[in-house]
Amino acid sequence: MLDAAKAMKLSAKDLLELKVIDEIIPEPLGGAHRDRDQMLESLKESISKNLNYFKELSSEEIMNERKNKFLKIGRNQGFISNSEDLSTLTIKNNNFEKILKSKKVLIGSIIAALAILITVFSLF
Amino acid sequence: MKNYLNFETDIKNLESEIEKLKDPYNQDGLSEVDTQKISSTQAELDEKLKDIYSNLDPWQTTMVARHEDRPKSKFFIDNLFDDFISLSGDRFYGEDKSVLTGFAKFNGTSVLVIGQEKGENLESRIERNFGMMRPEGYRKTIRLMNLANKFNIPIISFIDTPGAYPGVGAEERGQAEAIAKSIECCMELSVPTLAIIIGEGGSGGAIALASSNKVIMLENAIYSVISPEGVCNYFVERSKKNA
Numbered sequence: 001m002l003d004a005a006k007a008m009k010l011s012a013k014d015l016l017e018l019k020v021i022d023e024i025i026p027e028p029l030g031g032a033h034r035d036r037d038q039m040l041e042s043l044k045e046s047i048s049k050n051l052n053y054f055k056e057l058s059s060e061e062i063m064n065e066r067k068n069k070f071l072k073i074g075r076n077q078g079f080i081s082n083s084e085d086l087s088t089l090t091i092k093n094n095n096f097e098k099i100l101k102s103k104k105v106l107i108g109s110i111i112a113a114l115a116i117l118i119t120v121f122s123l124f
Numbered sequence: 125m126k127n128y129l130n131f132e133t134d135i136k137n138l139e140s141e142i143e144k145l146k147d148p149y150n151q152d153g154l155s156e157v158d159t160q161k162i163s164s165t166q167a168e169l170d171e172k173l174k175d176i177y178s179n180l181d182p183w184q185t186t187m188v189a190r191h192e193d194r195p196k197s198k199f200f201i202d203n204l205f206d207d208f209i210s211l212s213g214d215r216f217y218g219e220d221k222s223v224l225t226g227f228a229k230f231n232g233t234s235v236l237v238i239g240q241e242k243g244e245n246l247e248s249r250i251e252r253n254f255g256m257m258r259p260e261g262y263r264k265t266i267r268l269m270n271l272a273n274k275f276n277i278p279i280i281s282f283i284d285t286p287g288a289y290p291g292v293g294a295e296e297r298g299q300a301e302a303i304a305k306s307i308e309c310c311m312e313l314s315v316p317t318l319a320i321i322i323g324e325g326g327s328g329g330a331i332a333l334a335s336s337n338k339v340i341m342l343e344n345a346i347y348s349v350i351s352p353e354g355v356c357n358y359f360v361e362r363s364k365k366n367a
Contacts, residue, residue: 001183001352001353001356002181002182002183004352004353004355004356004359005181005182005183005185005186005352006181006182006183007355008182008348008349008350008352008355009182009348010182010185010186010346010347010348010352011182011185011346012341012342012343012344012345012346012347015341015347016341020339020347021321021339021340021341021347022338022339022340023338023339023340023341024340024341024342024343025320025340025341025342025343026343027342027343027344029170029173029174029177030135030173030176030177031177031188031191031194031344032194032195032322032342032344033191033193033194033195034173036195036199039195039342040200040203040204043200043204043320044204046320046340047204047230047280047318047320048230048231050316050318050338050340051230051233051235051278051316051318054278054316054337057316059276059314059315060314062314062315062316062337063312063313063314065337066311066317066335066336066337067311069337070311070335
């Protein structure tokens with residue numbers, strides 16, 4: 001059982017190293033059940049700290065931060081050299097805009113061609 | 125009566141000694157409380173606790189995370205938040221008692237609190253299904269998370285579950301779908317979300333609510349895809365097949 005538990009890396013310290021979690025709240029001496037009041041105090045502190053941090057962020061920033069956080073997990077364990085580059089993805093509507101723009105150009109050029117054709121026909 | 129884990133025998137002995145010293149009428153010959161002895165034993169106890177708890181191996185951590193006396197979600201919700209209004213029902217099937225949800229005030233600001241609750245004693249544990257959520261529980265949290273998102277209210281969830289409930293009824297009602305929808309909902313929210321793993325965080329049952337901006341863990345909590353027992357079972361099965 002110990003080997004299994006060791007191999008799984010389920011403890012808070014290991015997970016913080018792997019960046020699966022963001023923060024560890026220290027427990028009072030001998031586990032949370034030995035001093036519940038102290039546990040409450042440290043939890044309260046941590047919650048208010050984190051809530052204050054998010055107060056200044058807009059909803060889009062919050063969403064992007066969450067997405068990037070999960071995309072980042074395990075990235076530096078693979079073959080990719082620069083993990084920061086891949087994980088800082090934002091919502092991609094650039095491609096869509098490009099197509100839209102190119103369509104505008106396309107439609108514009110078709111109309112111009114048609115106009116030229118009509119003028120050419122009307123001359124005859 | 126306190127519960128002790130199997131590596132805590134020294135602590136148990138010291139604590140019972142202190143109890144005896146504090147109650148002089150239990151012993152013959154001692155008529156008043158020997159404060160000096162108590163404080164020295166207490167110091168010894170603290171030393172021992174520090175010694176044991178600073179070097180816990182992962183399996184011991186697992187046992188601490190599952191400790192019977194460990195504070196549960198309900199304790200944290202009752203003591204950290206004011207004006208907790210419990211909301212229940214998923215509007216599809218029914219109410220899941222293994223998860224507590226509701227709006228509350230934290231330092232004066234409204235928050236949505238979600239807490240997976242294991243229960244304190246045997247009756248409440250059975251009632252709470254040992255913290256294993258059914259699909260209706262996940263659908264309840266989805267409903268309330270969407271509601272909180274609409275009103276721009278931050279979400280705080282307390283994770284303490286061995287995993288999602290794998291019963292026949294739960295699977296029939298779409299356990300996997302409910303968990304997947306819950307993860308999807310968590311990722312789409314535009315309000316800040318905090319997940320605090322206070323005991324066990326077991327696989328899908330936990331990640332369904334822990335897909336949040338900040339995942340916070342208590343020092344002796346665990347967070348994994350499967351329980352260590354589950355891993356052991358897999359390997360025993362495999363070695364049997366190969367033999």
